[in-house]
Amino acid sequence: MTNFFIRQKYIGERLDKYLVARLHITRNQAQKLIKNNQIKVNDLTPSVHHFLRTGDKVSIDLSQPKKTEVKTQKAAPAEFVAIPKVIKTNKDYYIINKPAGMLVHPTLRGENNTLIDWLLQFDPELKNVGEDPARPAIVHRLDKEVSGLIIIPRNLDAFDHFKNLFQSRTITKKYTALVHGVIEHEDGEITFPIIRSKSGKYVGLPQNSTEGQTAITTYKVTKHFAHYTLLEVKPKTGRTNQIRIHLNAIGHPIVGDPLYTNNKIKNKYKLKLNRVFLHATALEFTDLKNKKITLTLDLPAKLQTILDHLK
Numbered sequence: 597m598t599n600f601f602i603r604q605k606y607i608g609e610r611l612d613k614y615l616v617a618r619l620h621i622t623r624n625q626a627q628k629l630i631k632n633n634q635i636k637v638n639d640l641t642p643s644v645h646h647f648l649r650t651g652d653k654v655s656i657d658l659s660q661p662k663k664t665e666v667k668t669q670k671a672a673p674a675e676f677v678a679i680p681k682v683i684k685t686n687k688d689y690y691i692i693n694k695p696a697g698m699l700v701h702p703t704l705r706g707e708n709n710t711l712i713d714w715l716l717q718f719d720p721e722l723k724n725v726g727e728d729p730a731r732p733a734i735v736h737r738l739d740k741e742v743s744g745l746i747i748i749p750r751n752l753d754a755f756d757h758f759k760n761l762f763q764s765r766t767i768t769k770k771y772t773a774l775v776h777g778v779i780e781h782e783d784g785e786i787t788f789p790i791i792r793s794k795s796g797k798y799v800g801l802p803q804n805s806t807e808g809q810t811a812i813t814t815y816k817v818t819k820h821f822a823h824y825t826l827l828e829v830k831p832k833t834g835r836t837n838q839i840r841i842h843l844n845a846i847g848h849p850i851v852g853d854p855l856y857t858n859n860k861i862k863n864k865y866k867l868k869l870n871r872v873f874l875h876a877t878a879l880e881f882t883d884l885k886n887k888k889i890t891l892t893l894d895l896p897a898k899l900q901t902i903l904d905h906l907k
Contacts, residue, residue: 597656597657598655599655602649602654606648608647610647611626611645611646611647612627612752614648622753624724624752627724630642636654636657637654639655644729675709676698676709676713677697678698680695680698683891683893688884690747691879693745693893694738694742694744695743695896696741696871696896698740701734715748721750724752725754733755735747735755736758742771742875744771744876744893746876757884761881769876770876770877770879770880771828771877772818772827772875772895773827773843774827775825775843775848775850776824776849776857777825777847778820779817779827783816784816786843786845787803788800788801788811789805789807789811790841798835809835811841811842812831813843815843821906822906824851826903828877839874840872840874850873851873852869852872853874867902875896877892878892
């Protein structure tokens with residue numbers, strides 16, 4: 597067992613990052629040491645997310661942990677609404693096409709058969725990626741009712757990279773949406789703040805409101821129909837249900853959205869859909885090698901069929 601005492605340079609540093617610098621290992625290797633109880637802080641077992649303080653004693657045991665044979669029962673395959681598809685993969689990340697009807701991660705209700713459940717079956721090593729053990733490898737999300745492209749980092753360096761891109765708003769996401777009504781302006785920007793109401797539903801506030809979170813969505817019309825409008829939508833912020841709230845706020849809710857469509861509009865339009873007509877169709881970002889990546893995705897066949905029959 598080797599002991600180190602934390603000095604000024606590493607105060608406030610996450611334990612796993614400190615181990616990377618001290619031992620010249622990867623973040624994944626550092627986290628495995630912690631989870632294998634080979635790391636102690638002040639003689640106590642720390643969490644992966646422990647932040648170091650002045651005078652902390654970090655004890656490191658690099659001997660091989662003893663293996664114990666544990667008999668486990670193989671879990672039954674999960675029943676997913678649909679199987680996600682891997683659009684692109686390399687050593688740093690997966691790009692996944694998430695189907696509509698699948699949660700990205702469990703809510704407080706503790707749902708099963710989420711995208712995380714599928715990912716951990718597909719690649720069990722993803723459990724070591726990220727900051728929240730309940731949401732491994734998740735740096736952004738799509739609503740349950742929404743389909744399309746989502747980034748899944750495969751290691752901690754990639755997790756930090758994509759997290760920073762989203763926080764700095766230097767990653768571009770584009771969606772295709774079909775909305776009720778005919779939008780007159782060919783493009784626009786929606787800036788209603790968003791707040792969670794007492795009922796738990798997220799809602800848009802007046803633009804001059806001092807409450808709520810800043811939310812910005814831009815759109816441009818790609819096609820007009822007699823009673824509907826097809827849009828390319830780009831959220832500049834990432835609030836919960838943001839696109840759905842904003843389009844409803846300007847009087848053009850998304851087709852198939854039961855949560856953000858008022859009864860007047862529901863009764864007026866005949867087109868019915870058992871999912872939200874919102875699909876994440878494009879991603880643009882800079883990867884870990886500073887290479888610009890652009891990915892696009894066609895509409896699901898069901899949504900394309902609806903467009904083909906509209907006039």
